[in-house]
Amino acid sequence: MDALRSRLSTTGAPPLHTVELSRLAISNRIFAAVYASAVLTLLYHHVATLRSLLFQYISSTTKISSLLISTALLISDVVLAFMWATSQSFRMLPLYRREFPEYLNNEEMKSEDFPAIDVFICTADPYKEPPMNVVNTALSVMAFDYPEEKVSVYVSDDGGSALTLFAFMEAAKFAVHWLPFCRKNDVVERTPEAYFSANYHSLSPETQRIKTLYESTKARVENVVERWKVGDEYITGEKEREAFSKWTDGFTRQDHPTVIQVILDNSKDRDITGHVMPNLIYVSREKSRTSAHNFKAGALNVLIRVSATMTNAPIILTLDCDMYSNDPQTPLRALCYLSDPEVESQVAYIQFPQRFHGINENDIYGCEHKRLYKINPVGLDGLSGPDYFGTGCFFRRRAFFGGPSKLVLPEIEELGPDYVVKKPIHSQEVLNLAHGVARCNYENRTQWGHKIGVRYGSLVEDFFTGYLLQCEGWKSIFCNPDKTAFYGDAPISLVDVLNQNKRWAIGNLDVSFSKYCTITFGSRSMGLLMGLGYSHYAFWSIWSIPVAVYAFLPQLALLNGVTIFPKISEPWIILYLFLFLGAYGQDLLEFVIGGGTFQRWWNDQRMWLIRSLSSYLFGAIEYFLKSLGIFTINFDVTNKVLEDEQSERYKQGVFEFGVHSPMFVSLTTASITNLVALLWGLLLVFLGGKSAFEELFVQMIIAAFAVVNCKPVYGAMCFRNDKGGLPAKTTLLSTFFALSLFLVAFITLRN
Ligand SMILES: O=c1ccn([C@@H]2O[C@H](COP(=O)(O)OP(=O)(O)O[C@H]3O[C@H](CO)[C@@H](O)[C@H](O)[C@H]3O)[C@@H](O)[C@H]2O)c(=O)[nH]1
Numbered sequence: 001m002d003a004l005r006s007r008l009s010t011t012g013a014p015p016l017h018t019v020e021l022s023r024l025a026i027s028n029r030i031f032a033a034v035y036a037s038a039v040l041t042l043l044y045h046h047v048a049t050l051r052s053l054l055f056q057y058i059s060s061t062t063k064i065s066s067l068l069i070s071t072a073l074l075i076s077d078v079v080l081a082f083m084w085a086t087s088q089s090f091r092m093l094p095l096y097r098r099e100f101p102e103y104l105n106n107e108e109m110k111s112e113d114f115p116a117i118d119v120f121i122c123t124a125d126p127y128k129e130p131p132m133n134v135v136n137t138a139l140s141v142m143a144f145d146y147p148e149e150k151v152s153v154y155v156s157d158d159g160g161s162a163l164t165l166f167a168f169m170e171a172a173k174f175a176v177h178w179l180p181f182c183r184k185n186d187v188v189e190r191t192p193e194a195y196f197s198a199n200y201h202s203l204s205p206e207t208q209r210i211k212t213l214y215e216s217t218k219a220r221v222e223n224v225v226e227r228w229k230v231g232d233e234y235i236t237g238e239k240e241r242e243a244f245s246k247w248t249d250g251f252t253r254q255d256h257p258t259v260i261q262v263i264l265d266n267s268k269d270r271d272i273t274g275h276v277m278p279n280l281i282y283v284s285r286e287k288s289r290t291s292a293h294n295f296k297a298g299a300l301n302v303l304i305r306v307s308a309t310m311t312n313a314p315i316i317l318t319l320d321c322d323m324y325s326n327d328p329q330t331p332l333r334a335l336c337y338l339s340d341p342e343v344e345s346q347v348a349y350i351q352f353p354q355r356f357h358g359i360n361e362n363d364i365y366g367c368e369h370k371r372l373y374k375i376n377p378v379g380l381d382g383l384s385g386p387d388y389f390g391t392g393c394f395f396r397r398r399a400f401f402g403g404p405s406k407l408v409l410p411e412i413e414e415l416g417p418d419y420v421v422k423k424p425i426h427s428q429e430v431l432n433l434a435h436g437v438a439r440c441n442y443e444n445r446t447q448w449g450h451k452i453g454v455r456y457g458s459l460v461e462d463f464f465t466g467y468l469l470q471c472e473g474w475k476s477i478f479c480n481p482d483k484t485a486f487y488g489d490a491p492i493s494l495v496d497v498l499n500q501n502k503r504w505a506i507g508n509l510d511v512s513f514s515k516y517c518t519i520t521f522g523s524r525s526m527g528l529l530m531g532l533g534y535s536h537y538a539f540w541s542i543w544s545i546p547v548a549v550y551a552f553l554p555q556l557a558l559l560n561g562v563t564i565f566p567k568i569s570e571p572w573i574i575l576y577l578f579l580f581l582g583a584y585g586q587d588l589l590e591f592v593i594g595g596g597t598f599q600r601w602w603n604d605q606r607m608w609l610i611r612s613l614s615s616y617l618f619g620a621i622e623y624f625l626k627s628l629g630i631f632t633i634n635f636d637v638t639n640k641v642l643e644d645e646q647s648e649r650y651k652q653g654v655f656e657f658g659v660h661s662p663m664f665v666s667l668t669t670a671s672i673t674n675l676v677a678l679l680w681g682l683l684l685v686f687l688g689g690k691s692a693f694e695e696l697f698v699q700m701i702i703a704a705f706a707v708v709n710c711k712p713v714y715g716a717m718c719f720r721n722d723k724g725g726l727p728a729k730t731t732l733l734s735t736f737f738a739l740s741l742f743l744v745a746f747i748t749l750r751n
């Protein structure tokens with residue numbers, strides 16, 4: 001890296017990156033001031049109402065229920081106000097960056113000038129994460145436009161599966177053809193799967209040959225996966241036999257010794273043109289039922305250590321198994337920042353956005369997460385930088401070892417970020433050390449997971465680690481080129497989406513209630529705006545409070561003819577309108593400026609409501625049960641395969657329920673309540689005329705808004721006979737809960 005830096009500074013090269021403040025920054029600030037005044041006025045209104053109700057209650061002129069309703073509304077609006085305030089950190093200083101990798105790639109650059117990169121790919125379950133897809137991810141990074149001898153790919157297999165190892169051995173045999181093919185033909189899509197599905201007509205004989213080769217590799221791997229066993233006929237060499245001999249009878253995914261297999265070694269292996277191949281190393285860390293393995297965070301720490309013993313590259317790219325590279329120039333883009341002396345000493349990581357392929361036209365589940373992965377990071381970039389998304393991120397290895405000015409050294413010298421590996425990766429000494437540092441009790445009494453490496457203690461290890469690095473004083477950069485750098489899989493059935501978001505919600509609460517609370521510790525370490533920005537995520541699950549209140553309270557009151565909002569003729573109504581339209585309008589505007597469509601935005605806001613009533617609510621409940629020791633929580637890996645029928649429905653934009661889940665019950669209960677309330681309200685207005693309309697207007701609007709949002713639920717409840725509808729059990733339970741709520745409301749509100 002130093003060589004690169006000095007070459008760049010002596011040649012007087014043009015800037016490698018530029019930055020520009022978003023034009024929205026000023027208008028955002030003005031709007032924030034106006035909106036804040038409106039929020040304060042509303043809260044004042046609430047407090048004043050509550051105060052007078054309290055006096056009335058003391059003098060017995062009002063019922064306890066009015067007092068409770070006002071308190072619930074106050075709490076909800078305080079939560080909404082808090083979330084609004086935290087989201088302002090994304091709006092004060094949004095930055096847009098551009099980088100110019102073409103200036104790096106000039107003739108004067110020699111391959112020695114490029115820093116080495118260790119790429120980490122995590123996989124955990126060959127059922128949910130088909131090995132052939134993981135292989136595609138690996139091939140796409142092995143084929144980066146980057147000196148091959150500088151790239152090492154480490155695959156962590158938490159599934160401890162011989163099938164995955166087999167897939168990689170096959171992949172290596174294919175890679176010796178694939179890499180030169182990509183180089184020679186300047187292939188854009190460097191995963192064979194994406195390439196052959198984009199280029200399927202009139203193939204040249206050479207392409208046809210590669211395609212046949214790929215297909216036979218794929219067939220072999222899929223065959224083995226299907227039979228769940230690497231049959232003898234597939235094992236060709238002695239080296240392979242020895243590798244698979246580790247899978248003895250007692251070998252299970254929860255209990256097994258370390259397996260480290262150097263599949264490709266750049267000091268020996270060459271492609272068919274005689275060109276050097278990147279290193280490819282399979283790592284399955286030791287597992288035992290009696291020791292905590294800390295899910296993906298644990299896997300990454302093992303990779304940090306194993307790679308340190310073998311290559312110890314100064315740059316680390318972390319990828320999820322489904323996150324393949326879509327642009328071979330991506331590492332050069334990261335280098336535009338990492339080689340800049342001004343940026344480099346402070347910057348821990350360069351985060352690329354998470355993008356997904358296979359999302360349907362209107363993104364019915366809001367899986368694009370435009371806010372999370374595109375809009376908000378642009379905002380944080382103007383402060384200390386974006387949070388870490390867990391994938392598509394280039395780290396400086398040094399960042400895992402203490403703050404920028406406080407190096408924390410690991411327990412053995414060989415793992416330090418500046419240690420130079422002198423032995424080749426196949427040497428026994430290196431292999432012994434690598435096996436040693438992958439043991440499950442290696443971390444006992446060390447700083448790993450606490451002061452060194454990826455941090456333990458949260459199910460969203462990515463968010464937590466990025467956060468703590470920034471608290472240590474590191475900065476980060478959001479690199480969002482026009483050409484998508486990486487593509488991943490998004491879950492495409494509702495229950496998978498909600499489970500994934502529930503895991504995130506729990507992980508975020510782990511952070512909020514740790515000693516590193518984002519409001520206190522975060523604001524102290526990084527400044528108020530960054531602390532608030534991180535709090536916006538850490539306190540994600542409290543969205544469930546206002547959404548649940550607004551999904552039930554106005555409706556239950558409506559059913560009993562009780563008015564809980566100002567009448568349509570009162571001036572306060574303008575404040576409510578402004579607050580609602582202001583927030584929604586700004587959200588829509590940002591979404592569209594971020595490249596979204598109205599339909600996608602609509603679905604995105606619907607999913608926000610749905611998640612609040614399900615993932616966030618149940619996430620919070622499970623978190624508290626876990627804190628009480630009643631519940632243990634696992635990292636449930638998101639499913640990356642689907643039945644054809646499901647995919648077909650998804651493509652058509654139809655919601656997929658299919659199974660029973662408690663999270664569907666809360667959602668369906670809300671849907672029923674709102675529909676009944678709306679119909680009842682219409683009846684009241686019809687019978688009661690103008691005054692009923694005036695009094696119940698706001699409540700009816702809320703119910704109507706919810707009903708429009710719940711449309712897919714009604715469809716799934718009553719009008720579907722495919723497998724994706726709501727199971728009768730869910731519908732019955734929800735109807736029962738809705739009726740119980742009506743009864744409770746009737747008793748409390750009427751008396
Ligand atoms: O014990 C485990 C569990 C998971 N993983 C890997 O972690 C990655 C992410 O898992 P996935 O099920 O795809 O979770 P997502 O919710 O889709 O992932 C997001 O959220 C995670 C945190 O919850 C982050 O780790 C991811 O980077 C981020 O993309 C996958 O490659 C898994 O193979 C492991 O290596 N070991």
Ligand SMILES: [Mn+2]
Pocket residue numbers: 320322488489638
């Ligand atoms: Mn994923």
